[in-house]
Every structure is written in C-alpha cells, then in structure tokens.
Amino acid sequence: MSRRDKKEDEEGPASRFRNLDKTSLIQEAKYFNNTPVNPRKCIKILTKIIYLLNQGEKFTIQEATDTFFATTKLFQSKDVVLRRLVYLSIKELSPMAQDVIIVTSSLTKDMTGREDLFRAAAIRALCTITDSTMLQAIERYMKEAIVEKNSAVSSAALVSALHLSNTVPDLVRRWVNEAQDVILSENNMVSYHALGLVAGARRNDRLSTVKLITKMSRAHLRSPYALCLLIRYAAKLAEEEEVCGIYLDFIETCLRHKSEMVIYEAAHAIINSNKVTAVTLNHAVSVLQIFCVSNKATLRLAGARTLAKLTEKHPNAVADCAVDLENLINDPNRSIATLAMTTLLATGAESSIDRLVKQIGGFLSDIPDEFKIVVVQAIRRLCSKFPRKYHSLAAFLAGMLREDGGVQYKTAIAEAIIALVEENPDAKEIGLAHLCEFIEDCEHTSLAVRILNVLAMEGPKARQPSRYIRFVYNRVILESGAVRAEAVNTLARFGATRPELLDNIKVLLGRIQLDDEDEVRDRAVFYATILESGDAQLINDYIVDVRLPNPVLLEKALIDHINSESEELFNIDSVPTEEDKKEDKEASAEIETQKAPTVSREEHYMDVLKEIIGIENYGPLFKTCDSVDLTEPETEYQVRVVKHIFARHLVLQFECLNTLSTMLLEQVYVQLDCIPEYEMVNQIPCAQLPYNKQGNIFCVLQFPENTVESLGSFGATLEFVCQDCDPATGLPDGSDGYADIYPLEDVEIVCADQFRLRAANDEWEGTWERAASACEASDTFGLSQTNVDEAATAVCDHLGLPRAAVSGGAVKEICGGGMWRGGVPVLIKARLVAAQGAVTMQIAARSSREAVATLVLAAVG
Structure with missing residues (x-):
C-alpha cells in the first residue's frame, strides 16, 4: 500500500468530502444530462450531494431545482446502486426544489414495477413529494403495497403511511384494514410497523385502542419489536385505566419470552408502573438479576441501570441483588461498574457503608469525571440517609476534593458537603472546616464564591464563628475581584449576626475600604455604614435577610417602567424574586446529561404577554399562577386559564385547543360573567383556531379598590363561529359558518x-x-x-x-x-x-x- 493510501485510511472516509464546494458540485451535477452516463461517476457525485445536505448545507431554490431535475435524468439507468441513490436524493432535495411533482409518474411506474429493489425506495420517495390532493390517486397502489409478500415493500409502505398520518390522518385510516392483515406477519419489521400504524390511526379513539391492545395481547405475535411496542401500549393503558389486571398479566407473561429484548421491555414496564403488585415486582427484579450475571455487556448494563432506577421507589426490592451487584464493581465496562456501585450505596445498610467507601477509593481513579459525579451524588444521598456516618463520608468527600478534576466534578463534591452542613447540625463544624481548607487553594472563582456564601449563612451559627474569619479575610488579600467582593458580604453577615465579632469586623471593613477595586471598596463602605448605624431593621433588610429579585424580570420591569413614562416611583418589591432552586428527583444512578437552563413561569410567558397592547403600562408582572383546566381532558374543545397578576390588573390568558379535524373555529372569545367590583379593561379574541393548534384569548381586568372584594369566581363561556373544513387541508369548505357556545368551568380568584x-x-x-x-x-x-x-x-x-x-x-x-x-x-x-x-x-x-x-x-x- 502506498504512503498516500495509508494516510487516507488514517484520516477516515469523511476526509474525502472535507473541502467540498457547493458551487463546483452543482456544476458537476450537469454531467447527469450526458448520454450515456457513467454510473460510477454519477454515484460519486450523488454521494457528495447527499453528504453536503446532511451536513446542513443550504441550497437556494434555484440550485435545488436545477440539481433535482438533473438527477431525474438518471431514471434511465438500470444500475441498482445508482437508482437507489436517485430516490434518496429526490427525498432530500424535494423540500427545497420547485415543481418536484413532475417525477410522480416515474416514481409510480417504479412503485408498481417488477423490480423489488426499486419498489420500496420509490414508495418512500413518492410519499415524501406527493401532496395531500394527489395521494388519493396512489391509494390503491399503497393498499396493495401494504399487503405485498415482499417484506421490504410492505414495510416501506407502512412506514410511509405512518408519516402521512400526521398530515392526512383521515385518508390513512382507510388503509387500516390492510395493515391489520399483516400485523401477524412472519417478518419482524412488517409486524412492528403494522402495529404502529394501526395503533397510531386509533390514538384518538380510546375504546378502539383498548380493543386492539386486548386482542393483540391474546394473539401470538412473532415479532419481538411488535411485542415491545405492544408492552408499551399496555403499560400506558394500565396506568390510565382503573381495572388494569389484564394488561399487567400480559406484561408479566412477557417476562418468560425467549427474546431478551421483550423480557427487558416487560421488566422495565413493571418497574415503572405505579399499580404493580409486590409479587410481580419480585419477578421483574429476578429477571434483571439474571441480566446482571450475563456474559453480554449490553444485558449487564440494562440490568444494572434498571435496578438503579428501582432504588428510588423500592430500595428493599433491590437489596437481594447485592451480591450480584458487588461482582459488577470490577466490570471492565466502567458504566456498568458505576451503576452497580451507586446502586449498592443507595440500598446498603449502615454497617456496610465503611466497606463500600473503601471499595470506591480504588475505583474512582479509573473512571472519568462524568462517572465520578454520579458517585458523588450517590454519596450525597447516603449522607441524608445515614446522618451518623457523617465523619467517614465527610472525610471521604474532602479527600476527593483534593484530587485533580474539572470544575463540574469539584462543584458536585462541594455541593455534597454543603448539603451535609445544611441538613445535619452535627456535621456543621467538620463540613465547614473542609470547605475552608478547600478555598485556600481553590482555582475556580464560581466555586469560591459559592463556598463563601455558605460560610456567610452557616458560619455565624457555629459554636466558634471567629475561627472562620481568618479564611474569609484571606480571600480579600489573595483572590480576584469577584471573590473579594463576596468575602466582604460574608464578613458583613458575621458582624450583623454575631455582636461579639462586630468590633473586629468593623476594623476589617475599614481596611478593605482601601482596596484597589471599586466594587470591593464600595461594598465595604456600604456595609460599614449600615453596621455603624445600629438600626436592627436596616441591618436585617440589607445584610441578614436580603431579597433578590429575578434579574430577567427586573430588567423587563425597568424597561416597561421607562417606556410607560409613568410618574409613579418604580417599586422593586413588586418584581418576583428568584425562586428557590428545587432539586430535580435524580435517578439513583443515572449519568448526568447537559440540561437546558430552567426559567421561571413568569419568564416563560413573557413573550406571550407582549400580544397585549399597552401591557407595559400595568407595571412589572408580579406573579404568573399555575394553569387550571376549565374543560375535561377528552372534550372536543380544551381550554385552560393562566392568571397573570399585576399590582392593579389581572390578565386571564385562556389557552384553547380544537381537537376536531373537521372544524375551524373563528372569532373565538370568552364571555366572562364578571364579579361586580372588577372592571373589564380589554379583551383580545383569537381570530382563528384550526385543528390541533393552540390559540390564546386574553381578558384584562382591573382589581377592586377593596382588597377583600377581589376574592370570588367568574362564570365563563367560550363563544365562536364554527366552520366546516376539509380535514386533509384544514381549509373551510365555503359554507356559511354558524355561531356556537361552549360552557367552561368557573375561574376562581383566591x-x-x-x-x-x-x-x-x-x-x-x-x-x-x-x-x-x-x-x-x-x-x-x-x-x-x-x-x-x-x-x-x-x-x-x-x-x-x-x-x-x-x-x-x-x-x-x-x-x-x-x-x-x-x-x-x-x-x-x-x-x-x-x-x-x-x-x-x-x-x-x-x-x-x-x-x-x-x-x-x-x-x-
């Protein structure tokens, strides 16, 4: 092999397309117009086009159209690989190109031809480019393809129908009988796709869904994929129905299936069910225990991960698997070993904690930070479960804190120690000592600030608060500006809450007033002045119990106040505070993934409220309440209300959903039977409410002057003009609409x-x-x-x-x-x-x- 070939092999196949140029590639595509064409050259060009499209390259409408029509010239070729690439290219280019419908006749010909290799790909491409008005022309061909003996053709037709059910559900429902005929097919994928299509077509008909699942649970499905899907449907029905025995019995019988996939799906469904009996749960645990000793790494991972999840609800049920889980600690797969270790920590007895902690010590050096964080979270839960073990657990966490690691890993350990300090009074002294030792060498600003904040809250409550002053003041001397500023806050809180330290704190704040940085110097002056005043209320409001407004909502409130040109003074107390961060229920040993930043409910509705003209004149948004359903969940029109509270105004936002595909609602508004003391200020109706798209209606009211009269309930009725429409397109059929009303539950103001x-x-x-x-x-x-x-x-x-x-x-x-x-x-x-x-x-x-x-x-x- 030449040196060049070796280099290409090392770089990988993607390196051949690394420097592709779209313009030159479009020029190359003109080769498709030649007669005859070289299939091998055409395959390379099409591969490059598909690669560029999948990398997110944007083609203009003209470029996509030219390339699309050049590609259609290749229908004349008999080369199998080239033709399949042609179908794939048509699917990728059709959303961007114009007049793609012109190839319908060629695709229909291939769909009904004798070449099975072309038929499946032609069906997929045809259903991608054909619009809803032309689908009826190929309906007969689709029905024939669904019951076709060739599994590839049948599966392609079923999957295409499943995609089409999102846009033309009524048309696809007419194909359900054919799909039912192939549910019991010997081919695994055909049976799986057929069940998915039939169940999807009946998803809005609860009775039909129940009948289908009941019938299929008694049939002998051969496809493990179809059985897994059926188990999921049965598990969902078991949670929703009051009488769920028949579904749970079916799921339990699947624990004895010969397919490992089906067995695991059944065990997973049982463990996640809230209605399962202790006997059935033990059967599922026994199956997962067998998985843990399997020679297949995938089964061991599945067993360990599901048992770890079970420890949240039924830790005692997992305790019997302790021996098998201990054997997994030395598993070569580090994910399995981490799951086994954290599960043992969650289910172990108090007497076994010291032994498990010793085992973790040698285990941590071999795993990355991502897995170490999972272990730290398990130890954090252990601290809450066995508070008397705080000495050994705190020492172990402190040892981990001294090891090398990234900021996320160090933050997880610090948060575990902080939780120990806040939850266990006996562990306060030892936990704070470890945190003070850590910040002496902490290189992460955010973490140092967090620990100083904890010292400010917990340090003054300790038996000897003066011992922490040295660590805090060292930060003023040695650290960056952000850390020095937080250290000033901490010192001020010590002085405000411990009178015996006040004189010393005043001396330190006097020294800090000579700091080089403005922020640090200004804080020192500010806190020193407040402490010198001796005013208990002033000290409490500005040092001890400081109220922090939500920064996003504060910014919006200030902008609205400036834009409204109001003469009233801005009231910062009316801005919502930052809500306490509630810890999500962590899966017992789930490895953390990157989560999207959480926003408050007020921030979530901020953009929606901009639809109300003059909203900025109402002042800052004080509170957004939880939504309340005003209709039953399965009615044809679903309405819920969200109450937005301002200082003097109440905004009722009605979120409406039309679940009838044959109806288009227009001029939709809510007629309120107002409490007499309220004044209706504005009402914004919803112009149109098409099928399955949420619309908003707003009613703006002014609160009564007498606060007691603000309590009560509003009668509410939904009023609209109803138009019959084509369910396929959602367009009205041209007939005159008729007015209608729909009663709603009362809206209560509490x-x-x-x-x-x-x-x-x-x-x-x-x-x-x-x-x-x-x-x-x-x-x-x-x-x-x-x-x-x-x-x-x-x-x-x-x-x-x-x-x-x-x-x-x-x-x-x-x-x-x-x-x-x-x-x-x-x-x-x-x-x-x-x-x-x-x-x-x-x-x-x-x-x-x-x-x-x-x-x-x-x-x-």
Missing part, C-alpha cells in the same frame, strides 16, 4: 393568587417581633378537616404557602411571609390543634397595610 409567600427561615421569629408595631388581624376558626396534618396542608395550599412552612407534632405551627401584589410585605402565623374530632386554628397576619392582613383572614374564613 388568596394564593395575590401573594408570593415562602416558609419561615431561621431569622423569622426576630422578623415577627420587629413587625409588632405593624397592623395585625387575627381570629380563630374551626376547620372542616378532622386530621391536623391534612388541615395544615389544606391551609398552606389555600394561602399559597409551601408545605415546608408547617412544623410541630400534635400542635401544628404554620409560619411564613412574603409579598402582596402591590409590593406590601406580610407575615403569617397560625397554630392548629385537633380536639374531640375537630381541628381548630388560630391565625394572625401582620402587614404595613391593614387591608392586606384582613385579606388573609377573609380568605380563610
């Missing part, structure tokens, strides 16, 4: 809609005492619940407080506070006691406005 509340924090009692001079409203109520836990939960839901606001045992206390829609602060405190089969609640609300405190009590009453 207390929780108008408040942003959160549970009490550690400084809440001091805040409650400082608000003693504020307006207070209190009363005692008898609640309808007989159980004090249920009553406390109901009160929290009614007021909009999180469940974390409830504390206590026999006597429940609810403590929390937040902001009313007008930017007015409010504090709530309640005590609930159960006696003689009834629950009594004493509740008090304090606010700077008496009407807001009264509103809380009126909502409860």
